[in-house]
Structures are given as structure tokens and as C-alpha cells.
Amino acid sequence: MEILKVQGVNKAFGGLRALNDVNLSVEEGTVHAIIGPNGAGKSTLLNCFVGRLIPDTGSVMFGNTSLIGLKAHEINQAGVSRVFQTPEIFGDLTLLENIMIPTMARRDGEFALKAWGRVDQDAEIRDRSMHMLEDVGLASKKDMIAGSLSRGDKRRLELAMCLVQDPKLLLLDEPTAGMSRADTNNTIDLLKRIGERGITKIVIEHDMHVVFSLANKISVLAQGTVIAEGTPQEIKGDPRVQEAYLGGAHL
Amino acid sequence: MSATPTPTRDLLMFVVFAAAVLTMPMWLAPIGAGYPDLLQKFAIYGLFATGFNLLFGLTGYLSFGHAAFLGVGSYTAVWTFKLLGMNPIPAAIMAIAASGIFAVAIGFVSLRRSGIYFSILTLAFAQMSYNLAYSVLTPITNGETGLRVLRSDPRLFDAAGQGDGPLVSTLFGIEMSGYPGFYFCAVLLIIGFFIAQRIFRSPFGTMLRAVKSNQNRMNYTGLNPRPYTLAAFVISGMYAGLAGALLCITDPLAGAERMQWTASGEVVLMTILGGMGTLLGPILGAGLIKYFENIFSAFNEQTLHRIFGFLPDFLETPVVAITSLFVGEGWQLTLGVLFMLIVIFLPGGIMEGFSRIGRMFRRSSGAKGSHQTAPAE
Incomplete structure (x- = not known):
């Protein structure tokens, strides 16, 4: 098909x-x-x-x-998800946040005003994101700022951000x-x-x-x-x- | 920078902050800032800057027209006093609602652009509001004279109250002047800080930081940045509206000059001076600027002569002549120099200074620790 x-x-x-x-x-x-x-x-x-x-x-x-x-x-x-020629990631945020954002986007849609609960206490999002980071071998760097990664790692991170959405x-x-x-x-x-x-x-x-x-x-x-x-x-x-x-x- | 603080650390930070705000009259007294008028200003402008930082610090959208919301808040509060009565709580609620609606309208238009164009659009809207308040809207704003509460106003719920003397808002019989006025504002600052803290740590806050970091990636991640920025803009406008209402509780007077661009610029300075994107920074910046404004502007040549009196005469005269440029009317010169120094040497503001000192301290104590264990080996 x-x-x-x-x-x-x-x-x-x-x-x-x-x-x-x-x-x-x-x-x-x-x-x-x-x-x-x-x-x-x-x-x-x-x-x-x-x-x-x-x-x-x-x-x-x-x-x-x-x-x-x-x-x-x-x-x-x-x-439909896209990986760019030069990796487009959230350079000021941590790796974990970088993955959590697409995970939340998939679950909550294009806009959700969730301004009260803590983002790091959302077990579902956190587990899924950590799982994905482990999958691409970046779990040990989860608290690093994404902008400081090597080019190869940025690419892997971007790919993980796309994959976590199950496109x-x-x-x-x-x-x-x-x-x-x-x-x-x-x-x-x-x-x-x-x-x-x-x-x-x-x-x-x-x-x-x-x-x-x-x-x-x-x-x-x-x-x-x-x-x-x-x-x-x-x-x-x-x-x-x-x-x-x-x-x-x-x- | 690494992971976000744990809930326990956040709670601790909140408790320490609340305690520090409520005890300000005590610990600020030695530096001459322990009087209610100034303390109240600290609280009000701290709230204003906290709200501004929710937009600027998190999303990176630099609004140059936030004074418009301050003005809308003030006018709404005075009208609420005039129509409903002198209780500050309805005034605050009405001010938040009015500035929120106003922010939806301005934000809807301005947020179509980002960067410098957004700043210019907000500046234009604020200047328009300022000029409208001065001219066309005189029936609502009372133009140049400013809007004040008159004895002939209906004041539906307490028309019979308050006999002679100046009109001051009263909360269940307590006059909102002096220390009660300060504590009312302080409690609202603490509530405002708590809400800001929740937003910082929430999924919504993370999305706002994503807007600042990379809008392109956000789009391709299935997120629509526009409603996020609009929500941040409206929340931050509501903070400004509340601050505007609080400016009227002790002195129920609203004037158009509150909307002028200098007031919008001031809140930008406060946020950058303290540290944009941090929770405490903008409040510290607001305090510092208001302190300079009140303390340094009160200095005159006599005070300087007293301070430098120990110097021999041939030195004292030039020293006083030079320093006098920086005090009194020239207090903004001191502020300008301080601002330049901070932006050049501490781009992250006062908060960056604190974290640098913290790191130095940890490093030196760590070095000492290893020193002490060395002989044992």
C-alpha cells in the first residue's frame, strides 16, 4: 500500500x-x-x-x-516527522527535555495549557523519553545541554526526537x-x-x-x-x- | 546548568523567599530602606518584573510596551474604587481581568512577528495607549489631571464609609497605607512568585523555553508556538495589571505617564539587571532600581560633604563635585554605569554573579577538603 x-x-x-x-x-x-x-x-x-x-x-x-x-x-x-540537514534541536535545553517535548506534543496535541503540574513528575512522559534516550545511547547524557553535544550526537538526538513520536x-x-x-x-x-x-x-x-x-x-x-x-x-x-x-x- | 531543581529544593526556595519578603522591614532598615512606602514599591515592581520575565525570560519575546498593562491596571482599579468601593480586592481582580483582555488584543496582533518587530509593535501599542489616555479617552482617564476617587462617586458598597481625610483603600476596615499597605502587596508578590515558580517547572514552561530555543523545531514537532506565546503574553500582562492596581491602593490616583515608554524600559532593565529567565533575578533587579531611585536621588551636596568630610579640603571639593553628578537628580547616571558594568561583566545579571560566587566557594571548599584528607593518606 x-x-x-x-x-x-x-x-x-x-x-x-x-x-x-x-x-x-x-x-x-x-x-x-x-x-x-x-x-x-x-x-x-x-x-x-x-x-x-x-x-x-x-x-x-x-x-x-x-x-x-x-x-x-x-x-x-x-x-510525518523530519530530520534536517543541520540538526534542529532545542540547543538551550537538556537532552531529556529535548525528548520530552516531542513526547508531550504527540500525547497532548499542538497546544495544551498545562501550567500547574511539574513536568518532571509526569511518569508516562518521563519513562517514554528515558527509554528513547537509552535506545539511541544518550541516556548517560540526559542532563547535558543539547547545544554542547557533538555533531554526531546532535543528529542522533534529533532522530530520537522524531522516533519518540512514532511517525x-x-x-x-x-x-x-x-x-x-x-x-x-x-x-x-x-x-x-x-x-x-x-x-x-x-x-x-x-x-x-x-x-x-x-x-x-x-x-x-x-x-x-x-x-x-x-x-x-x-x-x-x-x-x-x-x-x-x-x-x-x-x- | 543541569537538571531542574527537585520539588523539595523548590519548596525550600519558596519558603525562604516568602520569609525574606515578609521580614523586609527588619533586614532592609540598616540600609535606609525600611520604610513602608519604598518596601511597597519593591513588592509592586517585583511583581511587575516577575510577570514580565514569564514572557521575556522564558520565550525570549522582548515586549517594549508592558507599561500599557500597568496603566490599564491602574485605571481599572481606580474605576473600581469609584464605582464599587474602596476594597482593594475587587479592584485587583478587575484590573487583572481588564489587562488580560487588553493583552489578548495586543498580543494577537503583535505576536504575528518576532524579534525586533515584535518589540516595535508592542512599543507602538503602548505609546498609542498613552496618547489615547491623554487625549481622546479623557472622559475615562481624566487626561492630564489623572483619574482619582472623588467624594461624589457612587461607591456602591461603602458610600457611607470614610468621613474626612484623604481617600485610601481599606480592606475590611484596615487602611491600606503604611505597613498594612506593604503587607497586602507583599502577600500578592508571594502568591505571584509561587505561580511563576509553578509555571517555570510545568510542561507549559518547558514549551515556552522551547519557543525561545528553536521555533522551527517546535513547528516540526507538531507544536503551534502562537498559542503558547499568546498565553505567556496574557499571563504576563495580568501580572502587570495587578501591579498597576497595587500602585493605586495607597494613593488612588492613575495618570497616563504610568504608560510612558520609560516605564516599559524600566521593567526591561530590572529583568536584565537581575537575570532574565531566573525566578529571583527580576525581583532583585526591581528592588535594586527602586532602591537607587529613592535613596540616591535623595542625596544632595550636604550629605556628600558629610560623607567625605574626613578628606582634606583640597580633595573633598573635587570629590564632592564629581560624585554629586551621580546622586540627586543624576541618580540615573549611577544606574546607567551599574547597568553597563553588569551587562558587560555579568551578562546573566545579578543571579549569574551569585552562582559564580557559589561555584568559587564550592571549589575552594572542595580544595580545602582534599587538602585536609591528604595527610591521612
Whole structure:
């Protein structure tokens, strides 16, 4: 069953056609990678899924809900979480608070005026958050200020903040950008483990090692158009992809 | 900075705070601040700054128009006195309600923008309110003269009460002047502090700090920052309204100058001076500024000559000449210098100074401890 269906999406910035009649269909439970050269429109497409950009034409259906025109927080409440290229976390707050906020957002909705009880006495939220921190190996740092973490740890924290919400669809924008080989491998392992929870993922990635070790299906975007689609094996052998994306070099 | 204090520590902090506020007449007497008028100001402006800090300290939204709420609170309180009677409790309740409604309207518009644009919008609203109070709204505000309670007012519930003498609000027969006036304000400050403490530790407080930290992440976490900031704005406006009402209980007079931008700026100074985002900081900042205003502005050349009398004449004259610039009318110069020093050397305000001293003390006592155990090894 498909969880996300993108049909005929166009987006232009002035004279630049960033997206040109993009069609995409993401199956539930799969890892779908979107690759393409710089400026191909990958991030623009992702921004159209989360309410940051509104496509000029076309439709983006998440299950039976249209995502077009919804606000970012409404899209999240519908079950779509996003990891950013540079980790977006609450840098002035502790790790535990960073996780508790999305946990509360999932339980209490987009706004709840709970101004009387103590946040640290909410056992349900606290246990869930601690459990998640243990899962990503950050439990020992729970009282640290998140802004002081290393880049790799910030990334893991951000991922944990998304996972604790049990999203139906997780969008990952270059989850290993700027990471060392070791950190990259750790992240791949973590993402594979999440795979076991059956969360559908869309990954934008430059690192072919990451793409081929994670993805079930790959769409190749070039100049705003999907030029190829298929399994990693099919994509590896596709001459058009090698031409457009790899500049003709042999993979 | 690490985990939030435990409930026990919070309770201890509250008890110590309450005790310190109630015993202010005793421990502030040696530095010349132990008289009810000034103490009452400490309590009122402490409350004002506490409320302001709930918005500025937690969400980072810098309102430059909070004096408008102070003014609305004052006018509402005086009108309540005029119509219902001189009991301060209905006046306080009405002031909180009126400033809350006013804050919903201003906040709804201003909170569409953040950063400097939000500050400018609130400043514009406050200046508009100030000018309206002076001109168009004269039937309600009595313009330049200021609104006061007259003997001919209906005062529904106590028209028969109080014969001659100046009109002062009375709580069940106790006149709200002198120490009773101070204690009434002190109790409200303690209640206000308690509520602020609850908000700081609540899920709502955590969300407000999330607004300050990263609104983008908040959006993508499924949270709508707007109602959170609006709620914080309204609560903080209500604190200001209550403070405005309390300013009228001893002297039931409300004037437009209470809404002027200098008053809005003052509460910003108080909060930054004491330490934004801390519970006690803004109250300390308010106390310090009001103390300077009252004590330093009362100094004149004679007092300075008395203080520096021990110096030889050729030194005394220039010293007095220079220091006299900083006292009396020039007390704000002292405040300005102090403010600069604190912002440059202690960006976290007085509270940061305290925590630095605390850390130094702990480190030195820790070092001493290890010293003492050394011979045993």
C-alpha cells in the first residue's frame, strides 16, 4: 500500500523551474531514497511534503490526507516527522527535555495549557523519553545541554526526537552529511534498527554507500524531473543515471 | 546548568523567599530602606518584573510596551474604587481581568512577528495607549489631571464609609497605607512568585523555553508556538495589571505617564539587571532600581560633604563635585554605569554573579577538603 503519493508537482522560483511534473509513490514500510546532483530539486521536493513550500500545481497525498496547505505542525501531527540537514534541536535545553517535548506534543496535541503540574513528575512522559534516550545511547547524557553535544550526537538526538513520536513517515535530509566514516556507519546501523519498527522513510542522500545500504527503492531527480526509478540494482546499471548524476563515471 | 531543581529544593526556595519578603522591614532598615512606602514599591515592581520575565525570560519575546498593562491596571482599579468601593480586592481582580483582555488584543496582533518587530509593535501599542489616555479617552482617564476617587462617586458598597481625610483603600476596615499597605502587596508578590515558580517547572514552561530555543523545531514537532506565546503574553500582562492596581491602593490616583515608554524600559532593565529567565533575578533587579531611585536621588551636596568630610579640603571639593553628578537628580547616571558594568561583566545579571560566587566557594571548599584528607593518606 502506498503511504505517500505525489502527482504532477510543479514548483518555480521566478524563472527557475525547480520541480517539473514530479510523480512519486512511496510504499508503506519501505526506505525510499531520492538522489540526484546538486540543485536537482531534492530539498525543494522534501519542503513540499512538510508545509514549508506550497507546490504551484499538483497533489501530495499522505494516505487519504492532502498535505498541501497544511501547516508544518499539522503535518507532523498527521504522522510525518523530519530530520534536517543541520540538526534542529532545542540547543538551550537538556537532552531529556529535548525528548520530552516531542513526547508531550504527540500525547497532548499542538497546544495544551498545562501550567500547574511539574513536568518532571509526569511518569508516562518521563519513562517514554528515558527509554528513547537509552535506545539511541544518550541516556548517560540526559542532563547535558543539547547545544554542547557533538555533531554526531546532535543528529542522533534529533532522530530520537522524531522516533519518540512514532511517525508513520520519517523524512531524512542527508542524515550523514558532514559525518566521519565511523559516525556514518553508526547512523546506518541506527537507521536499520529503526527499519525494524516498520517506519516508512524517505532519505535524501549524497553518499552512495548510505543509499545502497539502506534503500529498497531509489528515485533519481535531475533538473527537477524524475529521470529514473527502481531498485538499487536497477539504478546502478541505468546508463541515464550514470550520465546525469555521476557525470558518466563508472560506479 | 543541569537538571531542574527537585520539588523539595523548590519548596525550600519558596519558603525562604516568602520569609525574606515578609521580614523586609527588619533586614532592609540598616540600609535606609525600611520604610513602608519604598518596601511597597519593591513588592509592586517585583511583581511587575516577575510577570514580565514569564514572557521575556522564558520565550525570549522582548515586549517594549508592558507599561500599557500597568496603566490599564491602574485605571481599572481606580474605576473600581469609584464605582464599587474602596476594597482593594475587587479592584485587583478587575484590573487583572481588564489587562488580560487588553493583552489578548495586543498580543494577537503583535505576536504575528518576532524579534525586533515584535518589540516595535508592542512599543507602538503602548505609546498609542498613552496618547489615547491623554487625549481622546479623557472622559475615562481624566487626561492630564489623572483619574482619582472623588467624594461624589457612587461607591456602591461603602458610600457611607470614610468621613474626612484623604481617600485610601481599606480592606475590611484596615487602611491600606503604611505597613498594612506593604503587607497586602507583599502577600500578592508571594502568591505571584509561587505561580511563576509553578509555571517555570510545568510542561507549559518547558514549551515556552522551547519557543525561545528553536521555533522551527517546535513547528516540526507538531507544536503551534502562537498559542503558547499568546498565553505567556496574557499571563504576563495580568501580572502587570495587578501591579498597576497595587500602585493605586495607597494613593488612588492613575495618570497616563504610568504608560510612558520609560516605564516599559524600566521593567526591561530590572529583568536584565537581575537575570532574565531566573525566578529571583527580576525581583532583585526591581528592588535594586527602586532602591537607587529613592535613596540616591535623595542625596544632595550636604550629605556628600558629610560623607567625605574626613578628606582634606583640597580633595573633598573635587570629590564632592564629581560624585554629586551621580546622586540627586543624576541618580540615573549611577544606574546607567551599574547597568553597563553588569551587562558587560555579568551578562546573566545579578543571579549569574551569585552562582559564580557559589561555584568559587564550592571549589575552594572542595580544595580545602582534599587538602585536609591528604595527610591521612
